[in-house]
Amino acid sequence: MGRRLNTSPAINLFSFQDVMASIIGVLFVIVLLMVLLQDSKAEDPSVEIQKRIESLTDTIKSLNIEIQAATEEIKSLETRIHEVSQVDERQLIEQSKISQLALKDIYSQIEIKQSIVSELINKLNENKTLYQQKQNRLKVLNSTLKEVSANAKAAKVTYILDKRSDLIPYLVELSGKSVRVALAYNTNSVFEFEDSSYEERKDMFMAWAKKQPPSRYYFVFLIKPSCLGYEDNKTGFRYLLKNEGYEIGFDLLPENANPF
Secondary structure, three states: OOOOOOOOOOOOOOOHHHHHHHHHHHHHHHHHHHHHHHHOOOOOHHHHHHHHHHHHHHHHHHHHHHHHHHHHHHHHHHHHHHHHHHOOHHHHHHHHHHHHHHHHHHHHHHHHHHHHHHHHHHHHHHHHHHHHHHHHHHHHHHHHHHHHHHHHOOOOOOOOOOOOOOOEEEEEEEOOOEEEEEEOOEEEEEEEEEOOOHHHHHHHHHHHHOOOOOOOEEEEEEEOHHHHHHHOOOOOHHHHHHHOOOOEEEEEOOOOOOOO
């Protein structure tokens, strides 16, 4: 007596629409994050980096949830395969093929998501490193500001000068807005260089300073906090005049000080 075919309705293994909707949702979130990051206005570097770290962390969590859901779907498929083991042989073979294709697709999606997670983790680590560098730089600047503030509280100004007595000193006040110059022994006569940019003021001052013979004059720079960032490199006033053969002295002043 031949085997009777099972005419019961076919078991619906699972809905592909759920998986596709999840994948499209993840891709939409990633694209939206990229667009928002590109179109966002410039902010403070530390705040922007912190926001990127939080965004990447949320994306990683979301992808991990999707991977977990896919893993649970695999378990569900394996359970269904076991349940349909009693179905007619031909129907079982057909259902097994469908299940195998579904499993391959799910494994492929998991690999893609794991690759995205790995890439996002690398970006997260890079942003954390950059954030730490910014924090270290901020500590250095705060330390410099404290030193400047401490020097500003002092009642006297100590010039670092060449000890030769045959040179006449020029006092040069450097701030973020102007360059003021006066003879140390005649501060009533003040030269002032004002322009829209630090580089233009520097060029004007250097053109004037080179006309003063280094055999007769030397320069004492009184640097205010608003100009300290410009003078902390080899292109500052002090270094340029030093390279021209002038004797140089300097000191730090509070921003509201008026030395002459």
